[in-house]
Each structure stands twice: as structure tokens, then as C-alpha cells.
Amino acid sequence: MTRYASLAVTACLAAVAGLAFHRVFGVGPVAPVAAVAAVVPTVLSGLLSGPRKSGDPWPLWISLVLTVVAWAGTVTGTVLRPALADGTLPRALRDGVLSSWKAILTTLLPAPAEPEYLVLVSVVVWLAAFASAELALRTSLRAAPCVPALGGWAVALPLGVDGPGSNLPLAAAAVALTAVLVLLRADGPGADGPGAGVAWRPLAAGVPAAAVLGALAFAAGPVVPVGARPYDPREQVQAPPPQQRDGVSPLDRVGGWLLRPGEVMFTVRSGRPEQQRLAVLDRFDGVTWSSTARFVPTGSRVPEGPRPGERHEVEQHITIRDLPGVWVPAPDRPRRVEGLPVAVDPESGALAAGRPLRPGQAYRVTSVVPEWTAEDLAAAALATDAEARAALDLPWGPGATEPPVQIAEFRRFAEAATRGAGSPIEKAALLAEYLRRYAAYDVTAPPGHGYRQLDYFLSEGRRGTPEHFATAYALLARTIGLPSRVVVGFRGGQRAGDTVQVRSGDVLVWPEIKFEDLGWIRFNPLPDSGRRSKEDDSVAAGETEQKLEQAQKAAASQQRGEGPGQNAEKGPREPAAGGGSPTPWWVFTSVAAAVLVIGYVLAVLLAPALRKRRRRTGPPAARITGAWHQALDHLADVGLSTARTLTAHEVARFGASSVGADAHGHLGPLADLVNHSRFAASHPDPRAADRAWEHSDAVGRLVTARAGRVRRLRRRLHPRSLTGRSGGERRPPAGRRRVRSPGG
Amino acid sequence: MSESAGVDADALAGRFAQMFAALAGNIERVVRGKREKVELALVCLLAEGHLLVEDVPGVGKTTLARAISASIEAEWARIQFTPDLLPSDITGVSIFNQGTSAFEFHPGPIFANLAVADEINRGSPKTQSALLEVMEERRVTVEGTPHPVPRPFMVIATQNPVDMDGTYPLPEAQLDRFLMRISMGYPDHQAEVALLAGAPTGAMLDTMPPVLGREDLARMIDFAQRLHVAPPLFDYLVRVVAATRAHADLRLGASPRAGIALLRAARVRAAAAGRSYIVPEDVKALAVPVIAHRLIVTPEAELRGRSGADVVAEALGSVPTPQAAGV
Incomplete structure (x- = not known):
């Protein structure tokens, strides 16, 4: 009965390990797969464990073959049923087993519950359940059947480390189930092994204890000071190379869209108008701007960007109309996209579809829009990370052998425009303000944003579209050390019922500057004429944009009030005292060390006591052997180590020479008893076992009197207290007396 | 074996131990200070083996054999090995009896319960090999007729490890037939003093009472081999x-x-x-x-x-x- 009860627990353990994949796929898709994969192999192993005619269990290889066949059938009939229908089963099965983990590692979580991905859950849980069941059936080890389930955890945890949700309840359940399993497989009194029957007494006392242990694990888990940032294998994985997602840069389309402003790009249904981002272009090669985004597939989640102090969340339902290309519009920093399979650039949050967008495609996007205050911006320093350094590049252009002369001119222009500005925010704001006043908005200006076109725009033309203003700003900013990039998006639109139609004329290009801790902050160098509402039913610029411009102006004026040059680039802001400060490493180290020390002390003190308790139980012969081992442990406390070539009486003689003559009066009879129990034809009776323990306890007392309690305690704290003597000969430490047989 | 059988065996073993101790104690009355050697010799006797005593003359080898034989009511014989000793001097010969007109076998000294082969390595290899059959098979074949030796039967051979001139080392096959090889050694000081102060050994041997009969000894041998x-x-x-x-x-x-x-x-x-x-x-x-x-x-x-x-x-x-x- 214990065997089948153990099987139920191992199946639960495997299922719990499978549920740990919920951070990868969510609970809904994982639960049925884990349940099936945990139950079927366990039942199969249980059926095969029944006795054959010969009385022996079925060989392991038969179980192995049958479970592989059963798994293939089960996964085909459940997870891969769609693949079976469309004839792609072999490929799906192969990809699921061999490649799904790679795809999951390069997908933002939660990953889409594709059948090929769920095959991984099935195979891991199945293997864990099968191995656990076979261990429970074929061995008498108590805790070993839990180990395969740990293997399941070992796969699920790294894959889901970046996913939503928590595994704490599952871990608590696993702890409780493990404890139940160990208790269940504990030898009962007089039992010969786990198969002999359920040890009801320890089980009755232990199951509540296991529940309490699980509850404690659940309660203590969140407060245990572990590393704030767990190991994430995704950081070690090279994302797939960026694809050429769109033949035409959205920046190159801006001029055409502005000349045909009436085309409806997409419609937005939302309670709050927000500026829509389409493409983030951060690399300038001297002629064009392009994106270095490394898009990775995502189920729906988009990783979080910089965390602003104030922000608001906005949810929009967007329906594509005539928007070409693969770039997917979304307000500022999207967090979740549902209804459209997309890839995301984790750095910028830009979204892209796998194929060019088609009219009628609809999706719901939830975004977080930061609300920067003047105080945030006034204290901001420029970012100095790798991305910011790359955003300062001013390439000479394809094939150029010397720097273009325009760069120097742009630098002089920018320096003149920002003369008197001290802080980075002041420079950025002054540059935007300068451009707004310097040039006029004209949609008929010839498109292009290379050095020559921008030189013409800044020197002679002084008329341009948002393309010219934004790209000119970005280049000018780079010349004076402000890391910049260009973003193409849309703003405004025309209301039609409860939706807003965003048209081609609403396209907008804006530059962004990267600041330390704040991330990318957009600036608006476009003249007012270029962003006024053109029609009566147009949607005005959002509240967020207005607040940002006001904050930028206020921050710039604050800086000017302090005097130019007096508050030049500040270093990174000091972290605020309290909540945001990370816990020092030594706290974690100290707590971990304390936990280890306490655990070690408990282990070395408890292990001998448990070992002695175990030795005192069982049939008389086992109890006599236990008494002998206990006596040997006592002798070890006076520094006597024995070799396996010694006989019991030789050990008794050597023990007496170490402990004293009195000890021989106990060790000798004990040696006789152990010899009799081991080599005589008749079995010893319980009284003999009692006598053996009396002798052993007497030896213990003599050893304590000889060695002293302090020395015994010191030896008890040694790691060897954790190991029993049954492992065979032990090597004595240096300085420890070693007794060998006369010839050895 | 059941528990009761185990108890019976333990009781018989206790009786065996008493008899063994009595036998050893009786022998130790004349072979003083050599309890361990005496016990080894008795182990050899009860295991139906043969004993090779390697020691110098005068340390009690013959006394040991005589004491054992006296303690178990057994016959003993001494064979002094010399280079001219013939195999028939050991095994015996067939002599024509004119009265019966037939050959009669006259057993040699090897037909005693305890045969002391003194300085066995002085005998020629041919003579040494005369012992091979009787030591292993406990019978002597003369002129095609096997003659069993009495039970118990034990050969106690001695050799002098010091004087090796004119000796013939025992071959491996011969050595392998000895159950044990021991060395008597000199008695310690106290034992030697007691030896001098006590009665003459020869006289004691003559008056030494037997402790066991041959039947008792046979039962002990049988019991020991069923352990x-x-x-x-x-x-x-x-x-x-x-x-x-x-x-x-x-x-x-x-x-x-x-x-x-x-x-x-x-x-x-x-x-x-x-x-x-x-x-x-x-x-x-x-x-x-x-x-x-x-x-x-x-x-x-x-x-x-x-x-x-x-x-x-x-x-x-x-x-x-x-x-x-x-x-």
C-alpha cells in the first residue's frame, strides 16, 4: 500500500514541478499538460509494477520502452493534435523536444502557448513522473523519488525566471509533498522496507508537520533575503539577428504622408489621446537613420523600461487601416499587446509584426506613459552607458575618407544655439527652442536627412518637415555631446464617433535625448505652425505632451536662474535614502552565513541522535549491530579509529586500552553479542539486544568521563557527525590514533 | 537451525570447552608454561591434523606427545629419523610365518595413536615420503594391502632449525600435510624454575591419569566438525x-x-x-x-x-x- 501511496505523492510532485512552467506560459495552458504528463506515466509504472507469474517485477527496460511509446501517443493526441491534423506532426515533435527551449529562451515571457512549446512541459513532467515512480517502486530510498521532480524544477525555474507570477506557493507545496513522501516511506516498527506497509504513526504525526513546514516555507519565502536579481539564462542567450523587417524606413515615408495627409493609417479607441510611437531610429550612418533594435518574439508582455516617478497607464484598441510596413504603433512604452503577434525590442519597447500589417488587423495595447516633472528634469544628468555612447556617433558617411565639413558647422550652430546653457536639460531645451524659431514648417520641403540636406535646411532653406527638424536636432545634439535618437510616430487625429482616426498627416518625428536614470526624453523642435490642429474635429495634442514641454521649460529656466555654467553636468543622482536603496551585500552574506551555521549545528547535533534512534529500532540482531556501531562512535570520540580488518574483540581490546580497563568489561561482552548475532546459527533474543545497548551506553558514559563533555561536543560538531559508520572504513584525521590489525 | 537447536549446540559447545580445558590443564601439569602451544596441539589433534614442531632439542616436544597420549588413553610411539632409516622401519613389514606358512604383517611404530617423528628432516626423502599416505589417508599400504591406523591418529614431527647439516628439507607436499607448524620455545623463567623444583617429568608422565577416553575424543572431533x-x-x-x-x-x-x-x-x-x-x-x-x-x-x-x-x-x-x- 505504501508503494501506491508513494506513487500518488510522486505524481503530485511531478505535476507541481510542471506547474512551475506557469511563469513561462501562464497557468491555463500548463495545468492540463502537467496533469496528464504526471498521471499517465505514474499509472503506467504502477500497473507494470504488479507481480508477474514469476513473482518478479517487470524489467526496467520494458517500462522505459512502454513509457516512451505512451508519451508519444499522449502528446500526439493532446498537445500536438493540431499538428497531427495538418500533417506536420514529425516536425512539431522534433522541434518541441529539441528546439522549444531555445525558442522560449529567445521569447519574452509569457511565451505564447504554441503546441511545440508545450511539448517541452509534457516531456519534462513525464520524465520526472516516470523516474519518480520507478524510484518509488524499485528502491526503498525514502527521499530519492523526489529528486526527478527537482529536475523538473531545474528546467522550469530558469526558463521562467523573467516571467510573471510567483512560484512560492508551488515551492511550498513541493516541500510539503516531499515531507509527506519521506514520512510515507519511513520504515514502520518491524517493517522490512517501504513495501511492507504504511507507517501510520509517523505519518499521522508527520502529515500535519509537513503541512506546517509547507506553510512556513510559503510564509518565510518572501522575507528570505535572497539575491534581488536571480540568474536569468536569457542574459546569456544571443538573441536572433535582427531581420530586415521593412524595406522602407518610416522616416522616408514621412514626406509622402504629409503630402497626402488624408489617408487613414489606423484608428484608435481610447479614453485619452496619446502620442503614438511607430519606429525608433537610433543609428545614423551619415545618410539615413535606421534602427538597431533586436526584436525578440513575445506572447503579449513587453519588458518594463525605466521607471518614472509619476506615470499613468493607458489602454488603447487600435485597428490598422492603411499603415504600411511592419512597425506597430503604440503609445510610449507598451507593456502588453494582445490580439496581434508581435516582436519587441526590449531596449526601446518598439513593436514590430512578423509580416507587413494588413487593413483590419486589430489589437489592444496597454502602455505606461511617464509624466516627468521639472524637478526630475532639472536634476538629470546625461546618460553615459553604452547605448548613450553609441547615440553620440557622427559617422562620416558611406565611403567617406574624411569627416564632412558639415559636422563642424553643425557644432558651431549648436553651440551658438545653446550658448549660456549650463545643464544638459537646458542645452536640450534651448536647442529645441532655437530650432522652433529658426526654421519654418513646410510640408513641401524636399525630403532627406543626410548631412547635405540638413546643411541646406539649416543654412539656406530654413523650411522643413518634422523629418528635417527632428533629424537636424538629433545631429546638432550629438555635436555638443547630447546622446540623441529619432522617433517616428503620430500625434492627434480626427474623431469619428468613439474612435480617433489617425491619418498620414498626423505623422510626427521627434528627437529624444537620453538622461541618466530617466531614460529617453523627447523634445519638440517643431514650430507651432506644424502642430496646430488643422481641422475643427481634430484631436488636440495630448495632455502628456503639454506637461512635458512645460516641465522642460521650467527645468531650463531653473537652470538659467542659477547662472550659466554654475550647474554643469551633475553626476548621477544620489539614490534616495530609504526605499530605493539596495540592501548591502554583506547583509545577504551575513544572513546566509548565519542560516548555514545554524543549519549545520542543528544537523550535526540532530544527525547522531536520529542515527542512534534508528539503531535502537528493528529486530534484535539489527539492534545489537546498532549498539556496536554506537559504541564505535563513542570510541571515535576518544580519537580511536578502527580499520575494517579488525575483529570485534580486537576492537574491544584497543577500545579498552584507550578508554580504560572498565570499558573492556562492556566492550568484550558487546563484541560477543555482535559476533553471536552475526555468525551464530540461532537468532539473538530481545534481551540480548537490551544487554548490548546497556553495554554500549556504559561505554558512552565511560568515554564521556574519559574525554570530557567539551571534547565530545567539539567532536560532535565535526562534519563527520553527519555520516554514519556503515559506509565502511574512514580515514582518521591527522593526529588521530589509528588502530590497525597486527599485520597491517 | 531452530533456536532450541541453537541452545543445544551452545550447551554442547560448553561441554566441549570444559573437556578441552581439562585436557589442556592435565597436559600443562608436565608441559609447563606452554598453555598456548598445548592448546594449539590439542586443536590439531581434535581437527585430526598433524603437527610439525620446529624447535631445538630439549624443549618438551616428546613430552608433549607423551602427555597428550597419556591424557587420552592413547598409544604413542617414537620414530627417530636417521639417514639410514628405511620406510619399512616406519610402516612395518610382512614376515613369513613358518607355522602358518603365510606372511604376517608386523605393524611399525606409525600404527600408534600419536607417532612422534623426531628430527624428521634427517630421514632420507624416500623414508619421509613413507609418511605421505598415512598422514593424508590414515592407512598404510604394504604389499598391496591397506592397513588402517587407529583413531585418533596424529603425527607430531619435529625438526631442528639450527643444525641443518646432513638433513633433507621436507618437500612441499609433505609440509602441506601438516595442519600446523609451531615452535615450542623455551619456557619462561618461572616455569623453568618450577620445572627444576618439581617432580621428574618422566615419573609424572607415568602416573598421569587419563582425562578422556578415545570414544570421548572421537565425539569431540565429530562435534567440532559440525559447528x-x-x-x-x-x-x-x-x-x-x-x-x-x-x-x-x-x-x-x-x-x-x-x-x-x-x-x-x-x-x-x-x-x-x-x-x-x-x-x-x-x-x-x-x-x-x-x-x-x-x-x-x-x-x-x-x-x-x-x-x-x-x-x-x-x-x-x-x-x-x-x-x-x-x-
């Missing part, structure tokens, strides 16, 4: 014997006969200790006297002072005992 041996001990014993065969210092290791002899001797020792089962101590205690003389040490090892006893001790020190785990 229980736990399976791990067979394995241990074989490992000990096998350990000698692979030893680098040996030219010849112990034979399977050595293992059989060790087991027989260990059974007797266990019974003598009042046990109905043998333990590893029995094997270890008897391994050197039973095995060492059967080993042939390489000349190089001999030059280094190594002996068969050293090799056996090493083997005992390298083979784990089948003791409860942890010993």
Missing part, C-alpha cells in the same frame, strides 16, 4: 588464503588444502571457546600456524628477512573481516 559457519566467513577465509597467492614475496602461495585445514582448526578453536559457531577471531588466531609453513618465500624476500608468517600477517591485515559493518 555452524556463517557464509561470510567462508568468503573471508578464501580471501585470506587467496591473498597469499598474489603476494610478491612468495614463490608459492597457500593451497586449497590450507583453507580446508584452517576451517577445521577454526571450528575446533571455536568449540574450545564454548561457542557453537566460529568467528573471525578463530580464523585470525590460527592463520599463521596453519598457513605459514605451506608458503615458499622468494630468495630475495628471504634475504630481506621475510618469512611466511610475515606474509600471512600482511594478508590478515589487508582483508576486511566479515564483521558487522563499521569494524
Whole structure:
């Protein structure tokens, strides 16, 4: 009965390990797969464990073959049923087993519950359940059947480390189930092994204890000071190379869209108008701007960007109309996209579809829009990370052998425009303000944003579209050390019922500057004429944009009030005292060390006591052997180590020479008893076992009197207290007396 | 074996031990200060083996044989080996009886219960080999007719390790037939003083009362060989014997006969200790006297002072005992 009860627990353990994949796929898709994969192999192993005619269990290889066949059938009939229908089963099965983990590692979580991905859950849980069941059936080890389930955890945890949700309840359940399993497989009194029957007494006392242990694990888990940032294998994985997602840069389309402003790009249904981002272009090669985004597939989640102090969340339902290309519009920093399979650039949050967008495609996007205050911006320093350094590049252009002369001119222009500005925010704001006043908005200006076109725009033309203003700003900013990039998006639109139609004329290009801790902050160098509402039913610029411009102006004026040059680039802001400060490493180290020390002390003190308790139980012969081992442990406390070539009486003689003559009066009879129990034809009776323990306890007392309690305690704290003597000969430490047989 | 059978065996073993102790005590009245040697000789007797005593003259070898024979109401005979000793001087001859007109077999001294082969290595190889059959098969074949020797039968051979001139070393086959080889050694000071102060040994031997009859002795022999041996001990014993065969210092290791002899001797020792089962101590205690003389040490090892006893001790020190785990 214990065997089948153990099987139920191992199946639960495997299922719990499978549920740990919920951070990868969510609970809904994982639960049925884990349940099936945990139950079927366990039942199969249980059926095969029944006795054959010969009385022996079925060989392991038969179980192995049958479970592989059963798994293939089960996964085909459940997870891969769609693949079976469309004839792609072999490929799906192969990809699921061999490649799904790679795809999951390069997908933002939660990953889409594709059948090929769920095959991984099935195979891991199945293997864990099968191995656990076979261990429970074929061995008498108590805790070993839990180990395969740990293997399941070992796969699920790294894959889901970046996913939503928590595994704490599952871990608590696993702890409780493990404890139940160990208790269940504990030898009962007089039992010969786990198969002999359920040890009801320890089980009755232990199951509540296991529940309490699980509850404690659940309660203590969140407060245990572990590393704030767990190991994430995704950081070690090279994302797939960026694809050429769109033949035409959205920046190159801006001029055409502005000349045909009436085309409806997409419609937005939302309670709050927000500026829509389409493409983030951060690399300038001297002629064009392009994106270095490394898009990775995502189920729906988009990783979080910089965390602003104030922000608001906005949810929009967007329906594509005539928007070409693969770039997917979304307000500022999207967090979740549902209804459209997309890839995301984790750095910028830009979204892209796998194929060019088609009219009628609809999706719901939830975004977080930061609300920067003047105080945030006034204290901001420029970012100095790798991305910011790359955003300062001013390439000479394809094939150029010397720097273009325009760069120097742009630098002089920018320096003149920002003369008197001290802080980075002041420079950025002054540059935007300068451009707004310097040039006029004209949609008929010839498109292009290379050095020559921008030189013409800044020197002679002084008329341009948002393309010219934004790209000119970005280049000018780079010349004076402000890391910049260009973003193409849309703003405004025309209301039609409860939706807003965003048209081609609403396209907008804006530059962004990267600041330390704040991330990318957009600036608006476009003249007012270029962003006024053109029609009566147009949607005005959002509240967020207005607040940002006001904050930028206020921050710039604050800086000017302090005097130019007096508050030049500040270093990174000091972290605020309290909540945001990370816990020092030594706290974690100290707590971990304390936990280890306490655990070690408990282990070395408890292990001998448990070992002695175990030795005192069982049939008389086992109890006599236990008494002998206990006596040997006592002798070890006076520094006597024995070799396996010694006989019991030789050990008794050597023990007496170490402990004293009195000890021989106990060790000798004990040696006789152990010899009799081991080599005589008749079995010893319980009284003999009692006598053996009396002798052993007497030896213990003599050893304590000889060695002293302090020395015994010191030896008890040694790691060897954790190991029993049954492992065979032990090597004595240096300085420890070693007794060998006369010839050895 | 049931528990009651175990109790019976224990009781019989206790009786065996009493008789063994009485026998040893009786012999020790004349062979003083040599309790251990006396017990080894008795183990050899009760295991139905033969004893090779390697020692100088005058340390009590003959006395030991006479004391044993007197204690068990047995006959003893002494054969002094010399180069001109003939096999027929040992085994006996057939002589034509004119009265009956037939050949009659006249048994030699080997037909005693205890035959003392004094200075056996002085006999010629031909004469030494006359003992091969009787030591192993307990019979003498003369002119095609086998003549069994009485039970108990034991050969106590002596040889002088000092004076080797004009001797013929015993061949391996001969040595292998001796269950044990012991050395009597000189008595310690007190024992020697007591020896001088006490009654003459010869007179005591003549008046020594028997402790056991031959039937008692036969029952003891039979009981000892029925003693229980736990399976791990067979394995241990074989490992000990096998350990000698692979030893680098040996030219010849112990034979399977050595293992059989060790087991027989260990059974007797266990019974003598009042046990109905043998333990590893029995094997270890008897391994050197039973095995060492059967080993042939390489000349190089001999030059280094190594002996068969050293090799056996090493083997005992390298083979784990089948003791409860942890010993």
C-alpha cells in the first residue's frame, strides 16, 4: 500500500514541478499538460509494477520502452493534435523536444502557448513522473523519488525566471509533498522496507508537520533575503539577428504622408489621446537613420523600461487601416499587446509584426506613459552607458575618407544655439527652442536627412518637415555631446464617433535625448505652425505632451536662474535614502552565513541522535549491530579509529586500552553479542539486544568521563557527525590514533 | 537451525570447552608454561591434523606427545629419523610365518595413536615420503594391502632449525600435510624454575591419569566438525588464503588444502571457546600456524628477512573481516 501511496505523492510532485512552467506560459495552458504528463506515466509504472507469474517485477527496460511509446501517443493526441491534423506532426515533435527551449529562451515571457512549446512541459513532467515512480517502486530510498521532480524544477525555474507570477506557493507545496513522501516511506516498527506497509504513526504525526513546514516555507519565502536579481539564462542567450523587417524606413515615408495627409493609417479607441510611437531610429550612418533594435518574439508582455516617478497607464484598441510596413504603433512604452503577434525590442519597447500589417488587423495595447516633472528634469544628468555612447556617433558617411565639413558647422550652430546653457536639460531645451524659431514648417520641403540636406535646411532653406527638424536636432545634439535618437510616430487625429482616426498627416518625428536614470526624453523642435490642429474635429495634442514641454521649460529656466555654467553636468543622482536603496551585500552574506551555521549545528547535533534512534529500532540482531556501531562512535570520540580488518574483540581490546580497563568489561561482552548475532546459527533474543545497548551506553558514559563533555561536543560538531559508520572504513584525521590489525 | 537447536549446540559447545580445558590443564601439569602451544596441539589433534614442531632439542616436544597420549588413553610411539632409516622401519613389514606358512604383517611404530617423528628432516626423502599416505589417508599400504591406523591418529614431527647439516628439507607436499607448524620455545623463567623444583617429568608422565577416553575424543572431533559457519566467513577465509597467492614475496602461495585445514582448526578453536559457531577471531588466531609453513618465500624476500608468517600477517591485515559493518 505504501508503494501506491508513494506513487500518488510522486505524481503530485511531478505535476507541481510542471506547474512551475506557469511563469513561462501562464497557468491555463500548463495545468492540463502537467496533469496528464504526471498521471499517465505514474499509472503506467504502477500497473507494470504488479507481480508477474514469476513473482518478479517487470524489467526496467520494458517500462522505459512502454513509457516512451505512451508519451508519444499522449502528446500526439493532446498537445500536438493540431499538428497531427495538418500533417506536420514529425516536425512539431522534433522541434518541441529539441528546439522549444531555445525558442522560449529567445521569447519574452509569457511565451505564447504554441503546441511545440508545450511539448517541452509534457516531456519534462513525464520524465520526472516516470523516474519518480520507478524510484518509488524499485528502491526503498525514502527521499530519492523526489529528486526527478527537482529536475523538473531545474528546467522550469530558469526558463521562467523573467516571467510573471510567483512560484512560492508551488515551492511550498513541493516541500510539503516531499515531507509527506519521506514520512510515507519511513520504515514502520518491524517493517522490512517501504513495501511492507504504511507507517501510520509517523505519518499521522508527520502529515500535519509537513503541512506546517509547507506553510512556513510559503510564509518565510518572501522575507528570505535572497539575491534581488536571480540568474536569468536569457542574459546569456544571443538573441536572433535582427531581420530586415521593412524595406522602407518610416522616416522616408514621412514626406509622402504629409503630402497626402488624408489617408487613414489606423484608428484608435481610447479614453485619452496619446502620442503614438511607430519606429525608433537610433543609428545614423551619415545618410539615413535606421534602427538597431533586436526584436525578440513575445506572447503579449513587453519588458518594463525605466521607471518614472509619476506615470499613468493607458489602454488603447487600435485597428490598422492603411499603415504600411511592419512597425506597430503604440503609445510610449507598451507593456502588453494582445490580439496581434508581435516582436519587441526590449531596449526601446518598439513593436514590430512578423509580416507587413494588413487593413483590419486589430489589437489592444496597454502602455505606461511617464509624466516627468521639472524637478526630475532639472536634476538629470546625461546618460553615459553604452547605448548613450553609441547615440553620440557622427559617422562620416558611406565611403567617406574624411569627416564632412558639415559636422563642424553643425557644432558651431549648436553651440551658438545653446550658448549660456549650463545643464544638459537646458542645452536640450534651448536647442529645441532655437530650432522652433529658426526654421519654418513646410510640408513641401524636399525630403532627406543626410548631412547635405540638413546643411541646406539649416543654412539656406530654413523650411522643413518634422523629418528635417527632428533629424537636424538629433545631429546638432550629438555635436555638443547630447546622446540623441529619432522617433517616428503620430500625434492627434480626427474623431469619428468613439474612435480617433489617425491619418498620414498626423505623422510626427521627434528627437529624444537620453538622461541618466530617466531614460529617453523627447523634445519638440517643431514650430507651432506644424502642430496646430488643422481641422475643427481634430484631436488636440495630448495632455502628456503639454506637461512635458512645460516641465522642460521650467527645468531650463531653473537652470538659467542659477547662472550659466554654475550647474554643469551633475553626476548621477544620489539614490534616495530609504526605499530605493539596495540592501548591502554583506547583509545577504551575513544572513546566509548565519542560516548555514545554524543549519549545520542543528544537523550535526540532530544527525547522531536520529542515527542512534534508528539503531535502537528493528529486530534484535539489527539492534545489537546498532549498539556496536554506537559504541564505535563513542570510541571515535576518544580519537580511536578502527580499520575494517579488525575483529570485534580486537576492537574491544584497543577500545579498552584507550578508554580504560572498565570499558573492556562492556566492550568484550558487546563484541560477543555482535559476533553471536552475526555468525551464530540461532537468532539473538530481545534481551540480548537490551544487554548490548546497556553495554554500549556504559561505554558512552565511560568515554564521556574519559574525554570530557567539551571534547565530545567539539567532536560532535565535526562534519563527520553527519555520516554514519556503515559506509565502511574512514580515514582518521591527522593526529588521530589509528588502530590497525597486527599485520597491517 | 531452530533456536532450541541453537541452545543445544551452545550447551554442547560448553561441554566441549570444559573437556578441552581439562585436557589442556592435565597436559600443562608436565608441559609447563606452554598453555598456548598445548592448546594449539590439542586443536590439531581434535581437527585430526598433524603437527610439525620446529624447535631445538630439549624443549618438551616428546613430552608433549607423551602427555597428550597419556591424557587420552592413547598409544604413542617414537620414530627417530636417521639417514639410514628405511620406510619399512616406519610402516612395518610382512614376515613369513613358518607355522602358518603365510606372511604376517608386523605393524611399525606409525600404527600408534600419536607417532612422534623426531628430527624428521634427517630421514632420507624416500623414508619421509613413507609418511605421505598415512598422514593424508590414515592407512598404510604394504604389499598391496591397506592397513588402517587407529583413531585418533596424529603425527607430531619435529625438526631442528639450527643444525641443518646432513638433513633433507621436507618437500612441499609433505609440509602441506601438516595442519600446523609451531615452535615450542623455551619456557619462561618461572616455569623453568618450577620445572627444576618439581617432580621428574618422566615419573609424572607415568602416573598421569587419563582425562578422556578415545570414544570421548572421537565425539569431540565429530562435534567440532559440525559447528555452524556463517557464509561470510567462508568468503573471508578464501580471501585470506587467496591473498597469499598474489603476494610478491612468495614463490608459492597457500593451497586449497590450507583453507580446508584452517576451517577445521577454526571450528575446533571455536568449540574450545564454548561457542557453537566460529568467528573471525578463530580464523585470525590460527592463520599463521596453519598457513605459514605451506608458503615458499622468494630468495630475495628471504634475504630481506621475510618469512611466511610475515606474509600471512600482511594478508590478515589487508582483508576486511566479515564483521558487522563499521569494524
